[in-house]
Amino acid sequence: MPGTSAGDLLKLIKSGQARTRGELQRVTGLSRSTVGTRLDRLLRGGYLRETGVNESSGGRPSIRLEFNDEHGVVLVAALGAGDAHLAVLDLAGRTLAEERADPRIADGPAAVLDWIGDRHDALLTVAGRRPDEVRGIGLGVPGPVDFATGRVRQPPIMPGWDDYPIVEHQRRRYPVPVLVDNDANLMALGEQVAVHPDCPALVLVKVATGIGAGVVVDGTVYRGIDGGAGDLGHIRMHGYDTFRCMCGSYGCLAAVASGGALAQQLTVAGTPTASSREFLDRVTAGDPDARRLARTAGQRVGEVLATVVCLLNPGVLVIAGDLAETHFVAGVRELLYQRALPRATQRLTVTTSRLGERAGIVGAHAMVIGNVYAPEAVNRQLSEASAAPGRRR
Structure with a gap:
């Protein structure tokens, strides 16, 4: 049986498991008066709204309830090694204002975070929303994060x-x-x-300046014990001991097959290439050396992913980042299906990102909503509001 707190009732309504007071009574076993009291708290706090009535089969019509997606807004920022995507979204995930920019993450946290704050202020103005309507902030960074503290741990490309x-x-x-x-x-x-x-296990691999992976199991990100899960780019590759990685070690997958590494390799081959994005431009323009390097890099990543797929048995493998629409993906598929057990790939879908550059802000929004509107968080907010008369969220 589900929980019975006010936050739990909100979760049932938000998920569609219950839409009326009567349905909440049946699902939770609570009395009509208890359900009514807890719903009144949620309605007064702005978490819920009444949206009409269900058709009656002879008794009194039931008032429908739904999560109030106008309860506030969420600020998000997805930082890459050399770019950023910022947005203001409502609670349903609709974008109210957004922008892309190219801050230098190497400028350090204080400068970059102050810049993010300034841009969020400006985007709120564009969206026509007030600072006191902000319910949470979600930030994505290109490095390992201890999720419990929100602190980055020994990031190779974030000095x-x-x-x-x-x-x-x-x-x-x-x-x-x-x-x-x-x-x-x-x-x-x-x-x-x-x-x-509906996918119970999904793996995403991002290949850009570096290489990283995200794992989602049963709708929850798997982070490991201190945020180190998915650090695919620093798996050592046999036979590449002379390839120095940005982390200081040699032979890492990122030193062999990332967009940044490929840009360096193409430069050595005689075509000056400054970045992962510039390498992508070379591939798109039909440069034969760039295409060959992209496919070979995909094979090296596919070699590593064969182990990942056999270990996790995901239903979907998503390739994202600068190289997702190049010959790189063909190389991944080639080695993956050669090396992984047929049983591990029988029901596996290998695809590229459908959201593209928006994936990070969509995920940041989902992270904030999942935490800020979790039952225990809602109960805490309601308690704080009741202890401070006149305060209304």
């Missing part, structure tokens, strides 16, 4: 960010829940929520 108090910094401007996660985790969550909601 100065190690153990920086990101949550505390952002809460100085917006005193709301701030949640931080790895960018690949949020992309995986975004794809699962928006594109593959």
Whole structure:
């Protein structure tokens, strides 16, 4: 039987398991008066709204209830190594304002986080919403994150960010829940929520400046014990001991097959290429060396993913990032199906990202909603509101 707190009732309504007071009574076993009292708290707090009546079969018509997606807004930012996607979304996930920009993550956390705060202020104005309507902030970063503290741990491409108090910094401007996660985790969550909601196990691999992966099992991101799960790019590859990785080690997959590594390899081959995006431009333009390198890199990643697929047995494998629409994907499929057990790939769908650059902000929104409107969080907010007369969220 589900929980019976006010937050649990909101979860039942939000998920569609119950839509009326009578249905809530049947599902939870609570009395009519108890259901009514808890719903009144949710209605007064703005969490719910009444939307009409169900057709009656002879008795009194039932008033329908639904989650109030106008209860507030969510601020999100998906940071890459050299780009950022910021947005204001309503609680249903509709984008109210957004922008893309190219901040330098190497400028350090204080400068970048202040910039994010300024841009969120501006986007709120564009959206016509007030700062006191913000219910939470979701931030994705290109490095391993200890989700419990929101702190980045030893990130190879984020100098100065190690153990920086990101949550505390952002809460100085917006005193709301701030949640931080790895960018690949949020992309995986975004794809699962928006594109593959019925898939019980999904793996997303992002190949851009570096290589990372996100794993979603039963709708929940698997992060490992301290945020290190999915660090695919730093698996050592046999035979590549001379390839130096940005982490300082040699032979890492990211040093062999990331977009940044391929840009370096193409430069050595005689075609100066400054970045992963520029390498993609070379592939798109038909450069034969770039296409060959992309396919070979895909094979190396596919070799590693064969182990991942046999271990996790996912239903969907999503390839995302700069190289997702290139010969790289053909290389991944080639080695993956050669090396993995047929049973592990029999029901596996290998695809590219449907959300593209939006995957990170969709996942960040889902992360915030899943935490801020979890039953225990709602109960805590209701208790705080009742202890502060006149305060209304």
